[in-house]
Amino acid sequence: xxxxxxxxxxxxxxxxxxxxxxxxxxxxxxxxxxxxxxxxxxxxxxxxxxxxxxxxxxxxxxxxxxxxxxxxxxxxxxxxxxxxxxxxxxxxxxxxxxxxxxxxxxxxxxxxxxxxxxxxxxxxxxxxxxxxxxxxxxxxxxxxxxxxxxxxxxxxxxxxxxxxxxxxxxxx
Numbered sequence: 001x002x003x004x005x006x007x008x009x010x011x012x013x014x015x016x017x018x019x020x021x022x023x024x025x026x027x028x029x030x031x032x033x034x035x036x037x038x039x040x041x042x043x044x045x046x047x048x049x050x051x052x053x054x055x056x057x058x059x060x061x062x063x064x065x066x067x068x069x070x071x072x073x074x075x076x077x078x079x080x081x082x083x084x085x086x087x088x089x090x091x092x093x094x095x096x097x098x099x100x101x102x103x104x105x106x107x108x109x110x111x112x113x114x115x116x117x118x119x120x121x122x123x124x125x126x127x128x129x130x131x132x133x134x135x136x137x138x139x140x141x142x143x144x145x146x147x148x149x150x151x152x153x154x155x156x157x158x159x160x161x162x163x164x165x166x167x168x169x170x171x172x
Contacts, residue, residue, distance in 0.1 A: 001067065003107065005114055008061035008073070010054055013047060016061060019073055020045040023097035031134060032157055039158030056081050062114060064098070064107050072098035074111040078122055084153060084166070086128055091119040093129040112145050116171060125171055130155065130164035142167045 008016055021041060029037055043049070053059050058081035062074045075095035077083065082092040093115050098107045112127075119127050130153060131138045147167035155164045 001105075002065075003105075003110055004065045004068075005110070006063045006065065008054060008063060010051065012061075012063065013051055013054065015063075015070065016054075016073065017045055017047060017050055019063075019070060019099075020050070020095075020097070023072060023099055026100045027097065027135075028132075028157075032160070036158035036160050040156075059094075060118065062111070064111055066102050066105060066107060070099075071102035071105075071107055072096075072111065074114060076115050076118055078124065083130070084128075086126070089125040091115065091122060091124040091127050093127060096129070108141060109145065116169075119171055126168055127171065128166055128168040130166055133163045133165050139165065139167070145169070 024041060024045070025037065053075070054061060058079040059075065059077045063070050064072050064074070073095065074093065077092040077094050078090075079088065082090065083094060084092070086092065093112070096108060096111050096115075098111075115127055127147075128150070129142065129147070131142060132155065133152070147169045149165045150168040151166040152163050153166060155162045
């Protein structure tokens, strides 16, 4: 079993888009309408949007590979790239997705540890993320990893307003 992480570049744009489509669908399609899913995916994962995000110096994307096959990805934000005003001492985990076939291999833990490593390299004291209030498995996972709920914010899936819990972890 080999696990590796690679920082994404513009050359990875199409693969990132394909992976984003797949993992978002696998995670949320059963709990949302097809129209809401399509609207969100088209807005969040179109090539122009992803290219803009990769180009932002305050955002970073990483692929995780399991036995040399891309298994998921991580997106972190600092400074003004954060989706909420959380201050200069915080790093946001905006996206963390693992393909369903690679669940239960510890890859999410590896990616959260990578986020903590990046946060420390950037002299950040906190990591935070938003997680859908109905995603019980993810909430349990983040709690196990030392995150606590510190708030909530709105998340729009197409026209539908949903609630994400904000979970935070203070770094040592």
